[in-house]
Amino acid sequence: MATSVIEVDGVVTRFGSQTVHDGVSFTIGRGELVGLIGGSGTGKSVLLREIIGLQRPSAGSICLLGTDVCKASPPELAAVRRRFGMMFQDGALFSSLDVAHNVAVPLLEHTKLTKDAIWPLVNLRIAQAGLPPDAGAKMPSELSGGMRKRAAIARALALEPEVIFLDEPTSGLDPITARAFDQLMRFLVDDLGITVFLVTHDLDTLLTVVDRLIVLARGKVVGDGPVREIVDLDDPWVRSYFSVRTMAATPSGSEAHGT
């Protein structure tokens, strides 16, 4: 089994005359919990969309689970899409289906399992995402923001993905719910062996649960490494980013690590 899950090589993205990415490269290995940070407009979400094949970069290549998503044919892309899960910022749950059916969609679509086999699995996903058992019968509109995100994780987990992408997983959540979400991300990595790649601005998440940080600034990767190294990085943007919170947040840094 290949050890690198995501290989981004020399990605350039231009919108008209505006260059968002100017040669972005990094590699992510199996079982890592990686956070991508960067200021507004540095193209974090664009990069995420490019990695999962929703958008094509202007130049460069992106390899996800051994498939070049920039050159992949639709069937190849469909095959690789069964192997990763994506949680969109506000969940992107299908509003016409209840939570259980939302989670069941990938299973009904991509497996030949009978309904008897699917429902226990759906319930397991709901439990894995930390939702109470009765959440399955609820409609997305009846859920709070945190529960919507958990339901989205449950759906992303449905097909036993090898990688999960999370876009701002803790935005809009209260600190307690957000920390519980951090634990959930750690659980995905430590207990299920899933690679987790997230875009976030939540410093608590970055400083406590993330293994590795990739910093995007001025169209390039300006920092890539363990959180402690990034914090001390000599880059103006990184310095001002962490200056506010480093002092307060570092002491709790080690205890949340389950490993």
Next chain:
Amino acid sequence: MAVTKALDSAAAGRWVSLETSGEGATLHLAGDWRLPSLATLGRALQAARSVRPIVGIDGQALTALDTAGALVMLRHLQSLAVDPSAIAFDNFSPVHRRVVDVVLARLDEITVEPVRHRRGFVAEIGYQTEALGGLLLGHLNFLGYVAGGIGTLVGHPWRLRTQELAAQFEQVGIRAIPVVALVTFLIGVVFAYLLGLQASRYGASIFVVDGVAIGMAREFAPILVAVIIAGRSGAAFTAQLGTMKLTEETDAIRVLGLSLMDVLILPRVFALVIALPLLVFVGNIMSNLGAMAMAAAMLDITPATYLERLSVALSTRHLWVGLAKAPVFALFIAIIGIRMGMTVSRDTRAIGVNTTSTVVQGIVSVILLDALFAVVFQALEI
């Protein structure tokens, strides 16, 4: 360790084999226990039934195990009335053991079947009736609320948002003229053709003018135009206000100390109540132009003759009957469209559902009202 029992099929043996000893049976799992082969795994476990109670599971030969695979295994144990936590899991790799533990920890939570509330036929009728009753009562309530708003406005006329009213009037009135004109012109053509076919047989071609003019003025122009506007502006009201509610714009308006009644509701109601009679009038003219064109082509009635007959046949009474209905139709369309927009629930799908509902309710209410008018006018002999 005693006899290793051969399984029914070789295929099942690839995944599970059974070993019985003094204390009971041990299941040996082998191969790739993951989601893609889940159905096969279930069958393999079924095939490996044992008379002796299962006391252990051996995972030495497992090449992969995911939570789905672990779930099938643990549920199989449960179905045999074996407590999975009392089972010895031998020779599992740390990674696989962790997967088993993850599922084991949540096993109690997932045994609940998904609650599917499907109502019975009678219950569904009752539920729908109650929902319809609630909807109509809500509309009535809202009508009263708007009436109250109009009452307040009469006392404080300067609170009328003339700018918003003008903008709405442009949207629902002026911009609707082309579609209203086109549709009523064509209906005039068709109507004249239909009457012409019959009337010319009796040499009564000139009475086509009476038929078209009175029919359009009293009934068809108001209904047609109201139906078009219900689809066009009623739906727009619901979509606009629904989106505003979803994006919390309506809440922002209230927080800023403005009144939804003044800013959103009354301008729309007034705009539609003023615009619809005018659009009906446009419809009257256009349908007669259409009929005039058809009459000239089909029945050799010149436009001059048509107009001359029109002045005799169409008394202003008919015109007023038609025009008087329009504001009432408009009021109902506006009330329905606005209320359906203001009551969308929090999910985005609700806007679509409510918009569709607005159009249906708008059209049905227009036709109901028209029937009511017919009964009343008949009783009053107008």
